[in-house]
Amino acid sequence: MVPSIVNPRSPPPSQFRLQVKKRSSLAQLPSPTSDTLHLSSMHKADAHARSRIITSIFSPFLSEISSATSEDAIFGEPGDCDIGCRHTTPSSEQTSNVPHAEFGHCTNQNYRFVSQYNPEMPVTEPAVEEPPYYIVLTTYLSYLLFIGFGHIGDFFGKRFAPSSFTHLMPYDGYAPLNSDLDSMYTRRCKRRIDDCFSQPITGVAGRTTLIYDRYSEDYNHTQIYPGTTTRMLNVASYNYLGFSQSRGGCADAVEESIKRYGVSACGTRLEGGTCDLHRIAEELIARFIGTEDALISSMGFATNSTIIPALVGRGCLVISDECCHMSVRTGVRQSNAHVRIFKHNNMDSLERLLREVISQGQPKIHRPWKKILVTVEGLYSMEGTVVNLPKIIELKKKYKFYLFIDEAHSIGALGPRGRGVTDYFNVSSSSVDVLMGTFAKFFGAAGGYIAGPKPFIDSLRMHGHSGTYAEAMTPPVLIHIIACIAGIMGVSSVPVPPICENTFQSVTRQLSTDGKLMPSMACERLHPGMLPASALPTWLSLPPSLSDGSEARERLRRLAFNARYLRAGLEKLGFITSGHPSSPVVPVLVFNPGKMATFSRMMRTRKPTPIIVVVVAYPATPLISGRVRFCMCASHTKKDIDVVLKACDEVGDLLDIKHGKGKRWPIEEILKRSIELVHSI
Template sequence: MPMSSPLPSPMALNKPQSPSMFKKRSTQSLAPTSAASYLSALSQADARARNGNPTSSPTSTPALSLSSSVTSSSEDTVLNEFELDNVDGLSLPMHPPTSEQVFTTVHSEFGHCANEEYRLTSQHTPGALVTGHVDQDPPYYILLSTYISYLILIVLGHIRDFIGKRLKSGAYKHLMPRDGYAPLNSDFDSFYTRRLKTRMDECFSQPVTGVAGRTILLLDRISPDYNHTQIFTGTRTRALNISSYNYLGFAQGRGGCADAVEESIKRYGISSCGSRLEGGSSDLHTASEALVARFVGMEDALISSMGFATNSTIIPALVGKGCLVISDELNHASIRFGVRISGAVVRMFKHNDMKSLENLLKEVISQGQPKTHRPWKKILIIVEGLYSMEGTLVNLPAIIELKKKYKSTLRLTVGDAYNHPGPAPSSSLPLWLSLPPSLLSGTEGDTRIRRLAFNSRYLHNGLIKLGFITYGHPASPIVPILLFNPGKMNMFHRMMKDRQTPIVVVVVAYPATPLVTSRVRFCVSAAHTKDDIDCVLRACDDIGDVLDLKHGIPKGERWTIEDVVSRAADVANL
C-alpha cells in the first residue's frame, strides 16, 4: 500500500491480513523512532499544553505540575493526537460540553458526563432485608449443546494426543515424557489447557498499553498456528475499556491523584526495598494506616499488598491449629490457600446463604473440635465484599446479626451505635501533598461513587430487560453475562472488538468458573459515561441475537434496545 494512501479505518485494522501488509501499515504510526524525536515530540506537546494551543485536546486542561503535563498522557495521548478525529467515538464526547462546563480530565481516560440524571445513590436502609440474586437456568437445549460441544472437543483432543504421541514429530514433542520425569500432561487441567483453552486464546491475555482508564490501546496480533504463537502486527486499536478494575476511574494520566503519585515517587521512589519489619516501613505507611483507621472508626489499621499476598500471608497470622475457618464456597483461591497453610480446620457454607451459615455455626459451636469435642480456640468467618466472578455482594447486615446472636468476640463496631467518622481533615495529610479542592473535600469522590452506582445499575438492569442471563447484585460494578457454549466465547470477544466503536471485554472460563458456565465479565467504572453504557448495551443486543444469548426471563415484558436507552434513568431505578 503506498505511503500516500489515507489511514485505514478501525474496522479495516481488525480484519485478518498478511504480515507484510501489517508491516507496511506499522510505518504510518506517528510514534517516534529515536530518542531524539521522542524528546522533541514530548517538548512540543508540553509547549502546546502550556500555551493553550488550539490543536491540543479541547477537553483537557494542563496538569498541576510541569512534569506531569509531559508524562500525563504518555505515548498514546500526547504523541498521537491525530486520533482526535473521533471516528470511533472515544476521543471526544458524543455531546459537546457547554461553555459553563469545565472538565479537568482527558475524555479518553475519564468520560465527560455532566447530566445529573445519570447519578444514583446506592445505600442500604438499616433494618431492611438484603435481597439475594436468583439465578436463572437456561433452556435445556443450551445446556445439552454445551455438553456436546465440550464432548466433541475432548474426543478430538484425545485423538490428536493419541496420534501425536505415535508420530513423535516436532509438533508433539511436548507430549513426550522425558526419561526420569513424570509426564506433564497426565491430568485434565493440562489437557484442557493444551486442547481447549489454546484454541480460544485470542480472547484471553489481550496485550495492552497505556493507562487502563475509560479507553485502552490494544496491541494488535495475529496467530498463524491456532494460537500456539502470537505475532504482533505493529498496529494498535483504541477500544472502550470495560474490563479493568477501575471502579472509581482514578486510572488517569493527569489529575490530582496522578500528581500526588508523581510527587511521592520523586520523594520516596517506587519501592520500599524490603519488608516493613526489616526497614521497609516509611512515614507514608504510618500516615496511610492512620487515615484508614480513622475512616473505618478503629484504633489502628494494617495495610498490605493487595490480592494473593494479603490473604495467603495474613490468614495464617490470625488462625492456626485448633481454630476453625468458616468460608464461603466461592471465596477466592488466595483465601483457600491462606487457610490451607494456616493449619486451621475449614468448613464451607453455600454462597451468600445465611441459613446455611447459621446452621453451620450451630453445628460447629455445639460439637466443638473433631474427636475431642473441645471448644474451638477461635472461629473465623471469611467472606468477600464483592465476588469478582459472580458479581454478588456479601450480605453484611445478616452476618453482623449472626455475630450478635451467637455473641461473637471476631470485635466489630458496626451496628446501630456506629457513626462513620467521614473524610479525614486536610491537616492529617503530608504537607508536601497538594490536592485539588474538590478532591480534598470529598465532593469529587462522592460524584464518582454516584456515577459508578448509576452505571452499574443501568448496565445490569438493561441487560436483564434485553433478555440476557446475568449474575450478581444490581449495585455491583461486576456484571457477568452467561455464554455457556465454548464456541461463543471467542466469537463474542471478536465481535465486540470488531465494532465501529471497539470494545474490549474479559471472557472467563474454566477453571475460574464451572465448566459449563463460561461468561463475559463486564467491569463498570465511574469513568464510563451514559453513552458508553449505551454503546455496550447496543453491542450486546446485536451480538446476543447472532449468538443466541437471550435466554433470560425479565420481570415484565422484554424491552427493545431503544426503550432501554431512552429510559435509562427508569432502568437504573428498577
C-alpha cells in the same frame, strides 16, 4: 451493521503512529463551549489519518467532550524517515493524551445514583435464571466432543508426531511433565482462545485503553505482535472510580513524591523498615474504614494468604463461602486449620453448618474449637453478588464467631461514602472483626490492607508474614493511596476536635488461648468525617475539587448509575445476568465456551467502536457457567453504556444468548428510559 468474527490467524494490521503536538498558548485550547466543533475536528483528523494507511485502526466514539486539556493528540500520518525505518509504538505519555481516553465528561446530574441499602426492603439474593434445556445439553455436548477428539488427537499424536508430545511422554528416564487429562482443557480449549485473555495494553486503563494488536498463525501456540495498537472502549478493568489516571491531582502528587522520595527507596526511615508515608497511609486507612488501626501489605493476594495463617491454626475452624477468592483458600491451607464450606451467600446453609460444627466440636476428639472464623467477601467478583451483612452480623451475635470480610471489590464501589459493605448497609465497621481490602481496584494502585482493633493489628505486625517478609510499598504507590483517601474523605481546613478523630466506647478484650489478641465484644465508633490537614504530609497539595471531596462524591454517584443502568439494560434485552443491582461487576451468562470466545472477538472487532470485555470460563467458574463480565467505572458516560448495549443487542441475537424470561424492550426504548430503569431495580 453486523460485526464480523476475526480469527486469531488473521493477517497483521499495518503500522501507524500517533503524533502529539503541544499548543503554544492557552488561547489555542479548545473551548468547553465549542465541544461539538472540537469533536467534529477530531473525527476529521482521525478519518484523514485512516485514509493515509493501508489498514484501518479503529477509534471509538468519543462521547461528550471533556474539559479543555493542555495537550491534544492528533491521529496523524507517519513521519518522514529513511527507507527501512520501523514505525515504533507510541509512548504511553503520547497515547494517554487523547481527549476522553481516561475520564468521560458528563454534566447531566440525572445520570447519578447513590449506592445505599434501603432498610425497608429485605436483603434477598437475586435468583439467577436457568437457561433452556437445549442450551445446557449443547454445552455439555461441546465439552464431551472436545474431550473425545482431544484424546484421539493425543493417542495418534504420541505415535506419529512424538516430538510435539514430549511433555506428555516419559523421556530419558524422566516422568511426563503433564498428565493427558489434567492438561487437556489447557491444551485443547484454553490455548485456542488465548487471544481473548490477558490483553496487553499500553497507557492508562481508563474509559478507553490502547490494546497491542496481536495475531496467531498456529492457533495461539505462538502470538505475533506487529507493533500497532487499537484504542477500544474499556469495560474490562477494575478501575472503579477512575483514580488510575496519568493526569490530575493524584498523578501530580505521585510526581512530587518521586522528586522527594525516589521510585523505590523511602527517604525518611523509621523502625521496622518503613518510612513516614507508611505510617500516614495506615492511619488514613484506619480513618477511612472506621477502625482503630490498619496494616498495609505490598500485594493484595499476599494480604490474605499471609495474614490468615496468623489468625487461625490447628484446632481452629474456618467456615468459608464456596465462592471465596483463591487468596483466602491459600491462606486457610497454610494455616492448618480445619475448613468447612457453605453454599454461596446462603445464610440458612451457614446457620445449619454453625449448629453442626459447634455441637460436634473438633473431629475425633470432639473438644470445642479454639476459634471459629467465618470468611466472606463483600462483593464477589465472579458472581457480582453482595454479602448479606445484616444477617451475618445477626448470626455472629448468636453463635459468637469471628468475622473476616474480603472487601477487595466492595471497598470504594459500594456505599454512599465508598466505604464498602458496612457503609452500604449502614453497619458499624466495629461489628466486623477483620476487614481486608486491596488498593488495586478503587485506589488504582497496588497492595492491600487489614483493618481492625489496634491490639489485633499489633499482633498481626508480629505474627503476620506480610509485614515481616514482604517488600515494602514504594513511595509513589503510597502517596497515590494517600491522595485518593484524602480525595474521597475531603480535607478540613478547620482543626478536627479530638472526639471526632477517634471516639470509642469502653470495650473489654480477652487474650485467646493461642496468644493472639481478639476483641470479645464489638465497639462503636463515630463515622469518620473529613480529614484534618495535619493527617497529610505537609508538602502534599491537592486541587480544590479533590480536597473538598466533591470530585470523589461525583465519581461514586456516576459509578452507581452506570452499574445499575448497564445491568437493567442487559436484562431488558433478554440476557441472563447475575449479581446485585449496585455491583459494578455485571456478569452475563453465555454458557457455551465457543460462544464466549466469539462474543469477545466480535466485540473487539466492531466498527467504529471496538469494545474490550472480560470472558471467564472453567476453572474460574463452573463448567457450564462461562460468562462475560462487564466492569463499570465512574469514567464511563451514559453514551458509552449506550454503545455497549447496542453492541450486546446485535451480538446476542447472532449468537443466541438471550435466554432471559422477563419482558424484553427494544434497544431504543432502553436508551430513552435509562433513568427510569436505574430507579426501578
